[in-house]
Amino acid sequence: MGSRILFLSIPASGHVFPTISIVDELVKRRNEVHYTAVGQHAETIAETGATVISYDSVDPVSVVTSDDSGRAPLAFLQENIAMLGAIESHFGENPPDLIAYDGVAAQAGRVLAKKWDRPAVQLSPVFASNEHYSFVEKMMEAAGPVDTANPAMAGFGRLLGELLASNGLEVSIPEFMQATENLNIVFVPREFQPMGETFDERFVFVGPCLGERAFLGEWEPPQDDRPLVLVSLGTVNNRDASFFGRCVEAFGDLPWRVVISVGGGIDPATLGPLPDNVEVHRFIPHLKVLEHASAAVIHGGMGTLMETLHFGCPTVVVPPFPDVIPNADRVAELKLGIALRPDDLTPERLRAALLEVVEDRTVLERLAEMRAHTRAAGGAVRAADEIEAYLGRIG
Template sequence: MPHHILFLCHPDHGHVIPNLAVVAELAGRGHRVSYLTAESMAELTSNAGATTIRYDSRYKQADFHSVARDPWYLLSLLLDESARMLDAAEAELGEDRPDLIVYDTSILHAGRILARKWGVPAAQLIPMFASNESFSYLNAMFNPDGAEGALPGWVHDMLANIAALAARHGVDAPPQELWWEIPDFSLVNIPREFQYAGDSFDERFAFVGPCVGDRGFLGSWEPPGSGLPVALVSFGAVFNEHPDFFRTCVRAFTGAPFHAVMTVADGLDPAELGELPSNVEVHRWVPHVAVLAHASAAVTHGGMGTVMESLHAGRPMVVIPTSAIDAVTARRIAELGLGVTMDPAEVTAERLVAAVRTVIEDDAVRAAAERMRGHVHAAGGTARAAGELEKYLTRSR
């Protein structure tokens, strides 16, 4: 039986792209899919088969240096996005209520408040590490040693703001519940084997791994004719305004026995990097999955999208985390032997190319990446994700 399913996600490529294949799969199964996001993502979501509902987002106007360094700034920004989404959902959908709300974890307040207000079941999309009673992603960011520590003072201010937003929509629920509850169902875009404390997560979580679909909207790419080992270099679509880092990468690979494919998204004009050697190419966008199919390694800040794409292809990584969020991923990659990590302050051209050589030549690292590749594919991906949402919807009605 076809259903109306509403997706909610802010306009971040690292959050929208991981669920586009699921949207297309659900639409292909006959469901009516609506997608609430910003104008900048409308073409992507519409092409995936959804009816796009636009909201007045301020996300792309944010100071992403502050986003990387100041969690209060980031969480306040996302709460404001949630507020704007709630207003748009009410205005655009009216009485046309969906059968299921599927919300990205970064704007969980919008999803959880709307579900309570409309009396509609909701499922959470988690394109990163999940949290439960045994593992707190938030705690891992602030207490890298894993010990339970005191949360910063701004958490109390955040709870007050959540309570105010809920009250504005007539929802009487404790703000702690709206922020920290473990919902009835979550789709997690990593395999259980990559999750911290993975065995502690119960049936409320479906670890489906990355949902890799058609990425033609990012352009095309062909491997070089040189036969050199390929290395993908990407700092994602948000934390990528690092011209000095990319210049260091160009110096690192100049004359080195590798072919580097660098993507800079909208954070940098490739022309700023000047004339490039023949074994270095720079793009704003390119389908990473196409590059990784031919690559020997990836260099990344630790964004989960690139990490999962790399592991989907069984490629080891050099991780240079630029935020507390990335640092959690970097630690996990090091723990599992899937690559090496580097402090951004200590990156030089010589050290970077040496790290790439290390992960390519280390048999244990390559074997660990190949094992994780098996776990990624066994997780089920797109087809399983769509099926799990259908099963949850059936259980909830």
């Protein structure tokens, strides 16, 4: 029999999806996996054979997408606290052998690791950070000055201090928040990570951890040889009907097949009558579409971006929020596609960018190189190998 492993993540697809294939791999290897999850994510995780730990979520993602983004740290901390109660009740006096936590579930993961004296692994679906590169700083630069007067900021510090004290952790808040685990699994290839060469052996860059994801439904490729473009704003910030409308206007009269995935943010009917070459879906298996795609127009979320790199797909990135601007900047820096700011987003500019990116030989050459790095990174199998090896070294 293998080890008992606890996974912690927030209820956001971009954070949960990369872990599903890792959990599936660990379960197949006869490890006993427990995972905090709610809603549809709980159903998906249960299908891997893992034990789901349910809890009362505060739905922190809804805060991130609101105008009051300054509440986000407090909301995520409240989510961590909600997880903690359910986890401790679930395990009682028999804690797991290892804790694998998403970066946004770090408070719960680190508290439990200290309290139970168990090793921990940090899982990162975004860029890793060290003394040479900080994803949070880059995101804050994109967001603009922080409103330090927001009561939520003071509330965060007060609540985290209370959490540490109540669990007997004698550590300062900065030291707690800036801790680095001895194993950090990052879901990007090292070659895509900014300052990737500066990260030491504690960081393992496994690239995208892809899987079948049958829960996204089916899709049949068109029976013609027209080039195909995938359009998506991801699974969270996808309520901008005007963006999808501009894409229809930009690509509707091109000799292309246009596949639009709107998620749960809008009703596809709001896009009105569509040209014959445009199809709109709420959810669609991106991997199946990208296998046939000539290009993609995306918001720059790391999950979707890694999928495009896996297929070497030329990409136009339109980052609507600060958390994805560092990703778009990296695409432009490495010449893997074209990055547009939303305020530059006319149908004409979209069309020009699409036609440019698929003809740019430098982009195509760089994509071929990055596709090779992405596929060689190891994905879910390597992530599972690293977790088991880590347990073996400390066991």
